[in-house]
Amino acid sequence: MKFKKKISKNRFVQFFASIKLTVICLFLLYILTFWGTVAQIQYGLYQAQNQFFHSLFFLVFGFIPFPGAQLVMWVLFVNLICVALTRFIYYSWRQIGILIIHAGLLLFLISGYVTLHSSHESYLNLKEGQASNVSAAYHDWEIAIWESSPQEDPLVNKNHVTAFDVSGLKPDQVIPIKHLDLQLTVKKFYKNCEAYTGDQSNKILSASGIGRLEPTELLKEPEKNTPGGIFQFNINKNKVLDVILYGGEAKPFSFQGEGKTYNVILRLKRYPLPFTLKLVDFKKEEHPGTDMARTYQSLVEILMDHAKREKLISMNDPLRYTDYTFYQSSFSIDKMGNESSVLAVVKNRGRLLPYISTFVTFLGLVIHFVTMAIRSRKD
């Protein structure tokens, strides 16, 4: 009781325990859900999600700040805790059901936060027989650098890669890579551009013969944007090279320095996997009499610490391993007739939290209803 009295007097707690605040938060979530859903038509799914649901606030008409869903849910989270502290502080058996419901709702908000900040989606495209221990992002890019090293088997490439995201790069930004004796300076960077061949008199090097980059408008589908830029590499403060890197290049740019061969490429961001995944066989069944795929599945081999196991991934049977889930996403067949399987890779540390939250909330509801039923019978 003393604790309740003490905490109820706290002005911060008093403000955040307001039921009016709960109503306003729920109303704002309703507005944001409707607005964000409609805005997808104009801005595309990705941009609408970032603006309305992932942001803390955004500007309407360019100057009016409006709270984003993340901010609203933070306030709702604090509101729920303060309500639990001030209104249900008796901890009597009569209110246990409501307390558990509130705990479930808090868990929902926590799971949303964990999913937002620690989960990511990527894909893995493998031909039959190929294996890889990294997956690629759908539309986040990185600059990856590695030193060439002798490979025992020409078909097995093992590289120690140093990479950094390009999303926040700005002109004149200097990025030191001390363990490689390199320093990279961003001279120009475009989030979407087109590459042209042309005269090489500007002495800017390129792996693909690109002479210049032309910036273009950012498209609302982020996977259609191809970034590029001009970067200056300073090797151990001696050699200086200006290099064009473009997201559409298949090969890295290689250069020598201090007796080493460096390779650098601008590519879709790579996420390391906890094991190496090999595509053993890909099977596709078509609807009779058509070319349309009915079902397809991938037999994969998981290679980990000298141990192997096989798993069949099909459209309704993904591969699950700790925080990772591998879904059969799509497939492709190239001009040579080689079949590739595309697996969607989802890493989500909080993947069990929604289930736990649902169970806790359900349990709270059941307890509350049973408690109310018993009380009404007694009355």
Place this chain on the structure above:
Amino acid sequence: MTYYLKYYYRLFICLGMLNFLLGSGNATELRQYEEVFIDVPQKHKMADSDPHAFMGKMPQDDIHSNLNLGDKDLQAQLNQSVAPGALNWVTPNNWLEKKETSGMRLASFMNKDTAYPIETTIVSLAGKAGGVSANVTRWMQQIKLAVPSMEELENFVNQQEKLKTQTGADVILIDLTKWQKETEAQAPSMIAAIIEKEDSQIFVKMTGSRESVIKNKDSLRSLVLSIQEAGSQK
């Protein structure tokens, strides 16, 4: 109600600004990881006429058993020589080549003279890809030209310029500007070339206004004649 709305609205904005200030900062974080990729020897569907088609039937004797796919240089040579769709060309001096990242286009070009803008694309398709008349009909529809009768169309196709590339492949140059009046200088138009190869067709299509494509016709012709398969000799 208005009082509460204003109060809570200010609170939201303050919390948001606070988090924005605390969260700002642009340190580029370096990540390090081990990347492993295991490739497989390339599988090819070779035409019987391909000199390498016999490889699958090679006797495993002392002479031929050394030609294994573990030899990186040999593998690279084989890949280059039998890869369909690997083409080389010479970009005309007054054009710029734009690097293509995906899709069916092998390359696209634009001219440096922005007063007469054009776009040219190179696409390679396996098989006969519909035939010349069918493609001409489709292209005419793309630039909003009335499609003539089959007889007129066949006469038109027969009158088009016939060429040969450096490697002896047959080329037909389809000039659709002939269907337009001289007064329609700014009307969308097209000149395209179809290169017939044994098991594929290469389409080189130039689009722009009528006066622009006419001005760039010689450049298109030089590009088309320079197209050859990678590794082939002149």
